[in-house]
Amino acid sequence: SQKIEQNSEALNIQEGKTATLTCNYTNYSPAYLQWYRQDPGRGPVFLLLIRENEKEKRKERLKVTFDTTLKQSLFHITASQPADSATYLCALGNTGGFKTIFGAGTRLFVKA
């Protein structure tokens, strides 16, 4: 069955450093991959989408890579700030389908 793996251990980094989160998947060939941010007690918020034919996508301090050979996406936050502390979810989907499959997320703590 389709499986998405995100590091279940929280990631603790110092303010100003680059945070790197990993998303691995198996038994799936997604047309695109999405990243969401979720704060405690709130619904996830869409951040970025990267398609299977794209290697990298950037948005302000965020960068996402997508390696369909390794079946892996990396999510980078540069110059991290305490306000970046949240859980980040990876999600996969295919064009023509209606479902998006979510990972369990990785909790990020940025210390001042």
Add this chain to the structure above:
Amino acid sequence: SQTIHQWPATLVQPVGSPLSLECTVEGTSNPNLYWYRQAAGRGLQLLFYSVGIGQISSEVPQNLSASRPQDRQFILSSKKLLLSDSGFYLCAWSVDLNIQYFGAGTRLSVL
């Protein structure tokens, strides 16, 4: 701009009681609508999705049901709640590339 409303924010219900959670979307037409449940520290579990009025697809056999009486209204229901129905329920809509736009969520506690 598009907005999604989900209520109530929190709900405490006794076992065996009925449930009705409502979600409405504004500012878009014919969206795909979704109900998810999220257990503590777990990923989002897709419960139901709908691509049109009266069209409901169920992903997980369970004690819950969904209905879409209007284009931008999605309702999650149960006739008799179980303890295992406790969790964080999220409604979402999408149009392009299944990018999900979520409501604020309902924290349901079944006691």
